Amino acid sequence: MAEVAARAGVSTMTVSRALKRDGAVSEETRRRILAAVEELGYVLDLSAGALSSKRTGFVAVLVPSINNSNFADTARGITEVIEDQGLQVLLGATDYDIEKEEHLVQTMLTRRPDGIIVTDGRHTPRARRMLQAAGIPVVEIWDLPAEPIDHVVGFSNAEASRALVRRLYQKGYRKIGFIGGASRRDSRGADRRLGYLRAIEELGLPVGRTIAFGDPPISMEQGGQAIVHLIEQWPDVDAAVCVSDLSAFGAIMECHRRGWAVPGRIGIAGFGDFEVSRWAWPRITTVAVNCRTIGLEAGRILLGALDDVQRKRTPMPATLIVPFEVIEREST
Amino acid sequence: MAEVAARAGVSTMTVSRALKRDGAVSEETRRRILAAVEELGYVLDLSAGALSSKRTGFVAVLVPSINNSNFADTARGITEVIEDQGLQVLLGATDYDIEKEEHLVQTMLTRRPDGIIVTDGRHTPRARRMLQAAGIPVVEIWDLPAEPIDHVVGFSNAEASRALVRRLYQKGYRKIGFIGGASRRDSRGADRRLGYLRAIEELGLPVGRTIAFGDPPISMEQGGQAIVHLIEQWPDVDAAVCVSDLSAFGAIMECHRRGWAVPGRIGIAGFGDFEVSRWAWPRITTVAVNCRTIGLEAGRILLGALDDVQRKRTPMPATLIVPFEVIEREST
DNA sequence: ATCGCCAGTGATATCGATAACAATCGCCTG
DNA sequence: CAGGCGATTGTTATCGATATCACTGGCGAT
Structure with a gap:
């Protein structure tokens, strides 16, 4: 910076000001300084600036x-x-x-x-x-x-999940399962499960239909495996709420593969409104947050x-x- | 750091050394320093260290x-x-x-x-x-x-794309189209197109079947739109190479929606081996790089x-x- | 016993910018 | 015309650590 200052015939302080957004420097001086900066290929050192400005x-x-x-x-x-x-x-x-x-x-x-x-x-x-x-x-x-x-x-992830379950209920679904991660590490995932459980209880639906699978983040693969478990364990299940769209997508594709119609055999919903949910076939019901x-x-x-x-x-x-x-x- | 040094009864230099990985400090001193650090809740300031060490x-x-x-x-x-x-x-x-x-x-x-x-x-x-x-x-x-x-x-993105096209050729495909972005901004996308063109030429396949669509990154949505254009424009096309898996996925889902069998009506390949390609139905042919x-x-x-x-x-x-x-x- | 070396530690200068205050100049106000 | 104000620029101290070199004491080799 000293070199730039010398070349422009000013002090380093003026150079510093010229390179800030709010710097109070005359147009003429600024032009000279910027020219010097360009000629010398000077690049400001913020790590130094940070020290003195404490920002x-x-x-x-x-x-x-x-x-x-x-x-x-x-x-x-x-x-x-x-x-x-x-x-x-x-x-x-x-x-x-x-x-x-x-x-x-x-x-x-x-x-x-x-x-x-x-x-x-x-x-x-x-x-x-x-x-x-x-x-x-x-x-x-x-x-x-x-x-x-x-x-x-x-x-509230719990509220959102609860709202989703209630919507499925309105739609006529009654045996609703949940697919989520096996650990509590993903606290948003845990909250979504909580909201699901709350809704199930409020609506008086059969409880216990929860598949816990793998560590977060729950992947497409795990969604696919989990839906199979869910259906094998509770053959009367008519809908699955997944902890995220990715697992919902994996579940739906696995259903395609096995010839289980979605939503004919089972309705599947996700969470998060990922791009894949908007363009998958079928498009995936989900909870969107911006x-x-x-x-x-x-x-x-x-x-x-x-x-x-x-x-x-x-x-x-x-x-x-x-x-x-x-x-x-x-x-x- | 001065406070920590005072509390541990050493100089700041010794504190500095104790907090580095390679610091040559006796065990006893280090213990005292770390205790002082903990008691005072001191957090090292790297922005200062960076200035003097020049790293x-x-x-x-x-x-x-x-x-x-x-x-x-x-x-x-x-x-x-x-x-x-x-x-x-x-x-x-x-x-x-x-x-x-x-x-x-x-x-x-x-x-x-x-x-x-x-x-x-x-x-x-x-x-x-x-x-x-x-x-x-x-x-x-x-x-x-x-x-x-x-x-x-x-x-080489071009080589990879070329290899993919040749593989499709081996498989029996002859009317192969390409779906990519409309701008040259994505240079890897441009290279993939180049590789496609080179392969088509080498193999003596019909040229010109290229759909350019949207700005990078090409999305699932654009893949879906592009495949429709491709098929409408060249109804005899039997395969589509997409600039990325995401557009390939969008294309495949659009085909599902329209009742065009994949790969029965048209084979579709992507690039990148995204998670979605491994779990979609059908699973998507692609080029994988780690x-x-x-x-x-x-x-x-x-x-x-x-x-x-x-x-x-x-x-x-x-x-x-x-x-x-x-x-x-x-x-x- | 002497020398040299090494581990451990401290004193001082310094990294490259900016904050804070001071100085200068021109111009406006009463 | 004095006083004061705003715009522009400079001077000096400082931010918080670390590089560098110097120093000390202990210990083994000669």
């Missing part, structure tokens, strides 16, 4: 998996909003594991992000403590935690909180509940 | 899209390898746009990563210049650039280059060609 321009984002288009959409939404403000996402994947989340939180805090967005409201006590002590805005997304750390953008919106809103709330901090206002923790929608398609 | 511990990774499980797998592979060495991935998505890539390269360099991995061998001249001038190891992946910048881990391996190898090569730099050896640019495999399944 790194990073927003840490933790998702269970980037290999899941729902979370990928959310991550994109966040990125979109915050990069407009010159911030950058530091992405991490927890693999649905709160121990790994704890470790990632620590790693991320080591980079001193200006804010952090975590998926889920479940954390290890130590992770929780670190998040609270970090002194930066925190947004928990994709869930409605009982005790939010700070801000929240999410919805994943990108979750990301956009989480990003906006974070930006708002950062703005509050900068203006030395006390930020007010916000909770934003995003809507979900049961979408009935051809598979039920 | 940020970042590896920048640019992929066309994180919402594509092939690239997500690659990104995971990279992450896996490098986080073992205490490095962290800085992920960016170019949206299949080399202008956006240029911008991202600049943004990333601003963070002074220790190395950078970019998808594709096509770059704007400025991006290319910046990459070369950065003075850090560069790995280009998922392609075999004519003029590599530095290291390469990839395969995406995770691309990531793992790219990570390893990068680590090797970083090691070379540290030991002041001159790193030798490496090119690693990963194998692809044509997998014949039920859809052809």
Whole structure:
């Protein structure tokens, strides 16, 4: 930067200002500086700037998996909003594991992000403590935690699942099974099962028709295996609610393969409104949440909180509940 | 860190050493320091460490899209390898746009990563210049650039596509069409088309049966629309090669919907061996490359280059060609 | 007994930018 | 015309760690 400054005949401070968005520098000077930057091929070093300004321009984002288009959409939404403000996402994947989340939180805090967005409201006590002590805005997304750390953008997975079951009931289904993961690691999956159970009970339907299969994320393959188990174990089952669209898709394809008509023999519903559900044949009944919106809103709330901090206002923790929608398609 | 040092009765330098992996500190001292760290809830500030050590511990990774499980797998592979060495991935998505890539390269360099991995061998001249001038190891992946910048881990998309077409020919298909994106933005997609054209020509098959549809990434929806166009335009077509599995899937489902048997009426093949292709019904013929391996190898090569730099050896640019495999399944 | 080496530790300078405040200049207001 | 204000630029201190070199004490080899 000193070289650029020398070449442009100004001080480094002026160069620094010229390279910021809000820098108060005269047009003439800025032009000279930018020319010098270009000629020298100079690239600003933010890691130095971060140290003195105490703002790194990073927003840490933790998702269970980037290999899941729902979370990928959310991550994109966040990125979109915050990069407009010159911030950058530091992405991490927890693999649905709160121990790994704890470790990632620590790693991320080591980079001193200006804010952090975590998926889920479940954390290890130590992770929780670190998040609270970090002194930066925190947004928990994709869930409605009982005790939010700070801000929240999410919805009740249990309610959504319950609404789906009730819709199936209206449609005439009475022997409804559930296909989900075998571990509690995926807390959103566990909530969906909970909502299913609640609905079944409320409606007075036969209980117990639950297949637990494999570790999250439940794959297409596991969906296919699970539907076979479900039908073998309870031959009178007339519908299956799957913990995600991917398992629902696997289940439907397995039914095709075995000549079981969907929805003729059994209705099958998923969760998440993945692309595959919109274009599969039959199209898959599911619960849609706007994943990108979750990301956009989480990003906006974070930006708002950062703005509050900068203006030395006390930020007010916000909770934003995003809507979900049961979408009935051809598979039920 | 000064507080921790005071509490442990040592200098900050010793604390710093105790918190590194290779730190030469006596067991007794380390224990005292870690205890102090725990009691004070101290979290190391890497953004400061980066400044003095001139190593940020970042590896920048640019992929066309994180919402594509092939690239997500690659990104995971990279992450896996490098986080073992205490490095962290800085992920960016170019949206299949080399202008956006240029911008991202600049943004990333601003963070002074220790190395950078970019998808594709096509770059704007400025991006290319910046990459070369950065003075850090560069790995280009998922392609075999004519003029590599530095290291390469990839395969020839054209060759792979050509092999697929030849396999279809062996199987008896003679009127083979191609479904791909309408723009040249996706250079791997363009290469696949090229390979298709080359094969068609070599085999003396009827040419021209190419449907170009939409901007990358070509979606399931576009695959469904394109197959209709293809069949309407050339009713005698007996097979379709799609630029990716997603479009192949969309095409197959559209055929189901219209009562066109796959592969009875038309055989359909994809590219990429996505999960959906393994579990769809019919299972989809495709070209498989081990995406995770691309990531793992790219990570390893990068680590090797970083090691070379540290030991002041001159790193030798490496090119690693990963194998692809044509997998014949039920859809052809 | 002396020397040299090594493990463990500390003192100091430094990484490259920006915050905070100061200085300068021109122009407007009363 | 004095005072003051806003726009522009510079000076200096500082952010929080680590590189580098220096120092100490113990121990084995000669």
